[in-house]
Amino acid sequence: MAILVRILVLLLGLFNIFLGISFLFNPAEMAGDFFLEPQGIQGLATIRADYPAFFLTAGGFALYSAWKQSGWPLLVPMCLMSIAIIGRVVSLALDGEAPTAFQPMVVEAIMIAISVIGYRVFGRSAHA
Numbered sequence: 001m002a003i004l005v006r007i008l009v010l011l012l013g014l015f016n017i018f019l020g021i022s023f024l025f026n027p028a029e030m031a032g033d034f035f036l037e038p039q040g041i042q043g044l045a046t047i048r049a050d051y052p053a054f055f056l057t058a059g060g061f062a063l064y065s066a067w068k069q070s071g072w073p074l075l076v077p078m079c080l081m082s083i084a085i086i087g088r089v090v091s092l093a094l095d096g097e098a099p100t101a102f103q104p105m106v107v108e109a110i111m112i113a114i115s116v117i118g119y120r121v122f123g124r125s126a127h128a
Contacts, residue, residue: 016059023051071122078115
């Protein structure tokens with residue numbers, strides 16, 4: 001069980017690292033994939049800064065967790081994804097439902113579930 005969870009946490013980390021690097025080096029295309037439209041150079045700079053910050057942080061802590069088999073680093077992606085999904089729920093409530101609304105919520109819920117499972121399996125202590 002621990003090996004499977006370690007692999008899932010590793011994949012969670014790699015997926016988020018991939019997204020972060022993609023936003024860093026290809027912000028215009030990634031923005032379109034996420035239904036965003038940057039306004040000029042500053043819009044690209046914002047996308048290039050904010051999205052890699054989110055995804056590289058989530059991915060980095062997940063990779064650290066998988067490497068050390070420690071649960072506490074998973075609190076970071078767990079919190080980030082939870083805030084993201086709360087934002088989507090608020091958007092559903094205030095803006096209505098779009099046909100594309102639920103796919104990212106499912107992905108975020110899966111990432112939260114992997115983080116919670118990893119946190120429980122690896123435990124709270126750090127394995128230095």
